[in-house]
Amino acid sequence: MPNAIEQAAQSSLYIGLMSGTSLDGVDGVLVDFSRGTQVLQHASCGFDAELRAELLALNTPGGTDELHRAALAANALVRHYAKVVQQLLADSGVAASQIAAIGSHGQTVRHRPQMFDGTGYTLQLNSPALLAELAGITVVADLRSRDVATGGQGAPLVPAFHHSLFGLADQTALVLNIGGIANLSVLGADGRVLGFDTGTGNALMDGWCLRHTGKAYDEGGQWAASGKVIPELLTAMLNDPYLAQEPPKSTGRDLFHADWLAQRLQQHAVQAAPVDVQATLTEFTAASCADAVQRFGKGGQQLLVCGGGALNTHLMQRLAALLPSVAVTTTAERGLPPLEVEAAAFAWLARQCILGLPGNLASVTGAKGPRILGAIYPA
Structure with a gap:
């Protein structure tokens, strides 16, 4: 009997979610990769002023109780993600069970790939386990850190x-x-x-x-x-x-x-x-x-x-x-x-991960070589 990942690999439908450094909200697309790259649906959800202000504050070192605030902000962010996913499914008439996976980038709050002591990192606020629960769909997240781990910039992907x-x-x-x-x-x-x-x-x-x-x-x-x-x-x-x-x-x-x-x-x-x-x-x-x-x-x-x-x-x-x-x-x-390109890119990266294919290019990021990017949270 196929496991969840093997079942996901049988579908050509993926969702990509992106909330970038503009901090204006979430863009999501439903993509069919069966014949090239066909965006079937696009949806977006803006951030309210409170969440935007908190995400911006967490981009800046300092402040009090940052770990607690970051966890709460990640949960709030993912509820926006889930809202976009629900809208994509409702508008397209596609059931959650038909989606192979969601590519969920998260919200970058630190990006330090080249530290002086060689311990670079990139940090995106996200709660992919919560998104998998809310959406009932397998989620691929943490798409940058493997490239950084092998000496790359982790960006752009x-x-x-x-x-x-x-x-x-x-x-x-x-x-x-x-x-x-x-x-x-x-x-x-x-x-x-x-x-x-x-x-x-x-x-x-x-x-x-x-x-x-x-x-x-x-x-x-x-x-x-x-x-x-x-x-x-x-x-x-x-x-x-x-x-x-x-x-x-x-x-x-x-x-x-x-x-x-x-x-x-x-x-x-x-x-x-x-x-x-x-x-x-x-x-x-x-x-x-x-x-x-x-x-x-x-x-x-x-x-x-x-x-x-x-x-x-x-x-x-x-x-x-x-x-x-x-x-x-x-x-x-x-x-x-x-407004659909970058979200579609993260749907594509999720597909690469599910299929066990590399998502990075060493010529771009400076990584030691091609790597499968992402961590998988089964539905």
Whole structure:
């Protein structure tokens, strides 16, 4: 009689869940892998202000009773995950018993893959056992730590999925995911794949927008577009040593956080208007992404953008202006809407785990070799 994992491997239906560094909520997709990668359903659930504030606070070292608070936040997060799963099943008419597994990334609160003494780690808040109970579906979680254990960055993990979906046989393909942090995938026609975090994506822009307008994000980049870039502030941002590092590399709110911005504002833009800081933050994201494309994406004629940043019209226009020889568009042109790509990637990673196949690429993360990623929590 087949065990739970063997039974799961017989289905082609997977759910992927993603809550990223933007801290705006959960995106989930139901994917059918029987004929390529077909997203059957998409659902999302926003975070309430209290949970968002707590997750942001837990990104910052210090505070009291962190272990207790982290456990409670993980449980609250998973209840949002379960809500998205229930919505996916209800909207699609698919029963929980038909789903092979859920790929549940969790919420990153620390990412330190390269510690000075060699004991790197990455930490995602999650409660996969609770999710398995609530959903009645096998859950694959802890998808980054095995790569870190073998010397890798543990991030980004999406380039392998990007290659399977967007790779081209006759030219280099480029995929830029702009979530809270931005990452670039360079998909060579010869099968070689490079990927790394380029730096901040939406995280600093969203934080500044919330602080000064009360809105969670700058819709369409309209606020930024009405301001003026502060040259000396932009230069100071672009001089951050991380941007000059060679891949493999990854980053997060451990580096690009409110204090990082405050230090540069104090030094270079004490009297700056908030709208001009927003304009500069948007230009910083566009310029750091464009620089990464120019340095490492040679030969790429088209840049497919996904993540929430793809919906920022002003940011997309700035990317196009900074990359005049590259056609800047979104992944929707290749059949997958921008807000579905990363969740679909974690459905794919769950499938790789269930089938006993590697999920990482050593050329991307710097790991010693391919590894099966994830821990399995049977339904």
